[in-house]
Amino acid sequence: MPDGIPTPSVIPYLLYKDPARIRDFLVEALSFTEVATHRSPEGEVGNIALRMGDKFVMLSRAQPDMGLAAPGDLPAVHAGTMVYVADVDAHYHRAKSAGATIWYEPADMPYGQREYGVRDPENGFWCFGTFLPGSGLSPG
Template sequence: MAGTSGGRPGLSPTLLYKDAKAAVRQLTEAFGFTELAVYEGEDGKVAHAELEQGGGVVMLGSKGTGSAFDRVMEGAGPAGVYVVVDDVDAHHRRAVKQGAEILMPPRDQDYGGRDYLARDLEGNVWSFGTYVPGTGG
């Protein structure tokens, strides 16, 4: 994989959520991520979590922990994250079945690939598609 060190992803989006536990549930149940790790603080908030999808990893945690990252992200808006999947239509059906908010149903793109858009419980926009960035297709 280009841009990796020892086969690991070289880029990982990092998101903070008011309810990180609900985010982990939605990302695993509706969007098919695999939970790699979830570390909770003594207060029960998610200090750090790692979820995998298709060889990439997203890291997330709870807002309000007081960590340096939490402080600099205060007031930050939602983010957009693109995830490569093998079967867009099956992935979309799973998300719909789990009640995810669909912003755009699956469609073929002029630049190649097929994708759809969904919004998570806290406003982040997730794109799931077959286009592989950096490969021309």
């Protein structure tokens, strides 16, 4: 695990058939930065740590024999990762320009944020949002 992660912290640990492919997508299309990629002695990707600002996400290989499935192997989306950004519309345009599959366009939501949804190459769900002024919500 990279240095600089405060404890306690909650870090999404996401499973994929090809975590390196998802890492590349998250870096190119969704503004994440790679922190570390850990490999087995055989060279297979194990865990990948990514960050956006001071927040982290971990990617790892799905292992069906251990009951750990990739999003595309499930009959429906079971979870998503919510990420708050300073400018959701600019983030959306970067993702769309990079060829990301947009699930829903940016919209002001009744629960006080502007957000959009995107699917990664293995059908994982990512939501990016910004709090609306006067919503009473804050990113702190």
